[in-house]
Amino acid sequence: MGSDGGHCSFVLLAEFDILAGAQLKYQFPQPLGVDESVLAMSMLPDGAETQLDDWTIFFLNQTAFNTISPVLALDTPEVKTTALLGEPAPKPDLLCVLNLVRTKHDPTLDRGAKVLALAICTRHPFIQIFKPVLLMALDDYFSDPSQDCLARLFDAVNSMNLSGAPILTRNEKIVMRSSERKDIFSEKFVHLAPPLQGWNTSKTPLQHRSSHSAESFSSFEEGILMRNKDRDEAPVSVQQPTAQSSPSEASFSLGGSAVWVGDESGLDPTSNEGEDDSILSFVGTTVTGPIRRRRSTDASSGSSQAHMKDGTLRPSIAHTPSYYDPQMRSGMAKDTHFYHTTVAYKDHQLPIKMPLATFPEEVGDYSLITLIKAFSSQMLVSGPFHPHLHTNGPQTHPIIILFNALVTGKRIIFLGHKKPAGEVSSFVLSACALGSGCGAVLRGFIERSFPYANLNNRDEWEAVPAYIAGVTNPIFKSSPTWDLLLDISTGSVTVARDIHITYPISAGMPLGIPSMVRSATFSTETSLGSEEDMVRAGKDGAKTDFVAKADNNADNLFIEDIRSAIEYHYGESLVRVRFTEYVLRFVRLASRYEEDMTGTTRFGYPSSAFDSRLPSPRLGSGMVFNDESAGRKELAANSHRIEAWRKTNSYEYICADFRNAQLMDAIQGFDVAHQLFRLRNAKSMSEAEVLAIMRSLADNVRTYDQVVGLLAYLMPHGGGLMHIAFSLFHQKESVRDATVDLFNQLRAYPVGVSFLQALNHFQRYAYVRQAHAREKRVVPEQQHYQQPHQPPQQQQQQSLYASSSFSRTYSTDRMVTPTMNGGF
Incomplete structure (x- = not known):
């Protein structure tokens, strides 16, 4: 920009x-x-x-x-050359x-x-x-x-200057909006940091060398490196630990260790010793709230006031400002979710906070919480039942009815009689975000939305298929051109009486199912209703004539989670992330349904299980269910709305987006979401499958784009890296080694460090201990083969130096080398 x-x-x-x-x-x-x-x-x-x-x-x-x-x-004016060729402009x-x-x-x-x-x-x-x-x-x-x-x-x-605003990719936006850390992607603001007096700004502290992750310079370990270097330079003789000892309990008391402890007992919100002009390094703490200062007794800040040999103060690497100095207050971002700039109007400098993680389908400052609170009662739903809308029968929540109407291309009106037009507009924009998964999954809703519509141009916007309109005039309530009307004044939801005539539905599943379809066939027991029920509902318009079976429990559980989150005062960001997950699951479910019905899918990976019989084991892919019987019921309950969705523009957009993702995604060759689902939810997994998954992740997640692509699937509220970290305790050493390799590659980038910090103490300790032991085992062998002609004594010194460099990276002065490479 x-x-x-x-x-x-x-x-x-x-x-x-x-x-x-x-x-x-x-x-x-x-x-x-x-x-x-x-x-x-x-x-x-x-x-x-x-x-x-x-x-x-x-x-x-x-x-x-x-x-x-x-x-x-x-x-x-643009020259429509494509129109001359007979192609759509x-x-x-x-x-x-x-x-x-x-x-x-x-x-x-x-x-x-x-x-x-x-x-x-x-x-x-x-x-x-x-x-x-x-x-x-x-x-x-x-x-x-x-x-x-x-x-x-x-x-x-x-004249507003946005030239310094970072331009984020889709995956970076998803990671940013799912994280509550105020310093997420702070390395992208380094170019905005003011120069520091007495500090060499030729190379920023957040830049990494193009080397193995074990050698990368990240503030994840720099504080401990500096502390150990001070210890080594000190004239006092320190007894070196033996290889047979184990990490002592005292090593856990080093408050705030940036590597693996995460204890915040060493943080003091009032103390500013040694940190007058700096803030905590973005990896120095797991705190996501207000910035708190670390006492000088902290392990990673022990060198903050260390003296050079000439008596001058040495700046602390761990506490070098990454992008913002609270004392200078030069307009830098306090929260990296926003880019701060100004607009000069006349004699005023107006502050502007531009959100960095906004998708095109998210317009304005909408609120999903307000939308959910306004339409929260099934008792206020009236009109006939329709399988496109009522995927869970009478128990279908109004918000689920609204989502179904959005994805199936129904005509929707939000009515706000005697309400400000701006309030009505906000509901329309919230609905568009709801249907698109907050802009991260589907698209095509904003282009057919009219946040404020009126009688003057009624014929034009009502002619738009599947419009989403906001009105204030109650005359629209009697209009025959809408399929779903939501009254924001009363919270009522009304389904049009003639909806079955407008959208006729055939009983059961579509005919022509291929014979090779897997076990996901559908019986009449799981169908939503008989054809006679639907015809009777279309004629009479009474909702008691057609009752769908309440087999879609996933929707009810999801809404209950959302309502609980709102009651416990969770923020808007969490609600948006949860709806993004919900729409993602709907798309994967629809992909599985399409494959079962037609034998192939246009917007997802084919469904297959892990196969170890091949010379090279083949990973599974596609939508999987822990319980196939429950999965078949869920597919049947969603079949009608999926069929209706496949006839909309949103479906065509997702197919095009999937084709582009197959060409542009950083991680290629396997279904990442499937592997993470297996690690998180599988009731039982063979050692071969766990090893294949972890080895594939370690081999294919190396670059920055690949790291962000993986983290985009790992929402912090869902545990982040926790389920992957369980592989550190697997009985098979090769699985543990692959997990360490993966974490080492994540550690090479600040965003990966923030996710590693979110692990619990036990998992972080297991990672540090195994990585330390493995490097101590591997590095001497590499040094031996690289320099075979040196004297034995010199070889031993260089090998120990190479090993200790990694040891200092992962240890404190009280942590010693363990003797085991695996679990405890």
């Missing part, structure tokens, strides 16, 4: 005239080419005069009636419009008030960051009503 990246495409101003109604007064820097009355009515919602301030959102370039060209102002970029409506009361006016609306059009989905400057610009216009105000707003937004 550059400073001149066209953050603002257009600026619009609308005004309500007592005689002419809503009028679009200004379009800067040029007209959009869209019906001005449509724009004006979208900017001035019904009942705007009853609200002092209101925020609304709508989109451009969705359909023919609101498409503009060019997308960026002052650009030349590419879709123009979607423009998000953030609109501020204000009512200023004035008794001297005819209606006693003046209603104005100011809007900016941008391609960025995180439009909420522009609210401060939009507020100031509208105040400016009220005091000086001229087009110069729009020009100042246009220039101010486009």
